[in-house]
Amino acid sequence: MLYTIIKALHIIFMVSYFAGVFYLVRIFVYYKDTDEFPEDKKKILREQYTFMARRLWNIITVPAGIIMAVCGLVMIFLNPGLMKMGWFHLKLTFLVGLAVYHYWCWKKVLHLKVLNGNTLRIANIKLRQANEIATFILFLVVFTVILKSMVIEYWWQLIAGFFVLVFLIMMTVKLVNKNKKNK
Numbered sequence: 001m002l003y004t005i006i007k008a009l010h011i012i013f014m015v016s017y018f019a020g021v022f023y024l025v026r027i028f029v030y031y032k033d034t035d036e037f038p039e040d041k042k043k044i045l046r047e048q049y050t051f052m053a054r055r056l057w058n059i060i061t062v063p064a065g066i067i068m069a070v071c072g073l074v075m076i077f078l079n080p081g082l083m084k085m086g087w088f089h090l091k092l093t094f095l096v097g098l099a100v101y102h103y104w105c106w107k108k109v110l111h112l113k114v115l116n117g118n119t120l121r122i123a124n125i126k127l128r129q130a131n132e133i134a135t136f137i138l139f140l141v142v143f144t145v146i147l148k149s150m151v152i153e154y155w156w157q158l159i160a161g162f163f164v165l166v167f168l169i170m171m172t173v174k175l176v177n178k179n180k181k182n183k
Contacts, residue, residue, distance in 0.1 A: 002078065003075065003078045003079060006071050006074050006075050006078065007071075007075060009067070009071045010068055010071035010072055010075060013064045013065075013067040013068040013071060014064075014068045016060065016064035016068075017061060017064040017065045017068050018134060018138055019060070020056055020057070020060040020061030020064055020065075021061060021101070021102070021105060021134045022131070022134055022135075023056060024053060024056050024057060024061060024105055024109070025105065025108075025127065025130055025131040025134070026131060027049050027052055027053045027056065028053070028108055028112075028120070028127050028130075028131075029124065029127045029128055029131060030045075030049055031045075031046055031049040031050070031053075031112065031120055032120050032122070032124045032127055033124065034046055034049075035119060035124075042117075043117050046115075046117045047117060049112070050112045050113060050115075050117075053108075053109050053112055054109060054112075054113065057105070057106070057109045061105075065102065085148070085149070086149065086152050087144055087145075087147070087148045087149055087151050087152060090144050090151060090152070091141055091144045091145060094137055094140045094141050094144065095141070097137055098134075098137045098141075101133050101134060101137065104130070124177065125173070125174070125177050128173045128176075128177055129170060129173055131173075132169050132170070132173060135169065136162075136165075136166060136169075139162070139165065140162070143158065
């Protein structure tokens with residue numbers, strides 16, 4: 001019963017963590033979108049976005065990530081057999097990618113603070129594409145956890161499907177960004 005409760009908490013805080021990361025990078029996009037605004041409007045919005053990013057990071061994203069990780073470690077402690085399963089090693093590999101993405105987000109939050117309202121030096125399209133990285137990691141982790149050993153057995157079909165998904169999402173992002181520029 002304890003394992004199931006910890007697993008439920010792990011899932012709840014995983015959802016909270018990803019919600020925080022999804023919205024955080026969207027805030028970076030909104031900040032970048034102010035480049036063409038009049039100075040007074042730009043200043044007010046950038047201050048607000050910087051404030052929102054820091055609050056989101058410190059109050060939701062990081063605490064949820066810590067609780068998610070602690071619950072994950074407790075589940076490994078309660079079921080050490082997980083460490084002998086290939087699918088679980090794959091999940092841990094994807095979580096290393098998530099840790100790198102988490103670090104990138106943290107550096108951007110710190111960067112917004114020191115920018116003091118100045119321009120963020122990254123292309124808008126790059127931020128919009130970076131916003132999808134967490135989505136890809138979420139897909140990879142969830143499919144791995146749900147399919148377990150079938151992920152290893154049907155790896156090439158899953159990889160092909162994943163690349164199709166990545167392509168479709170990237171094309172959608174480019175299309176939305178193109179339509180935005182045309183307006």
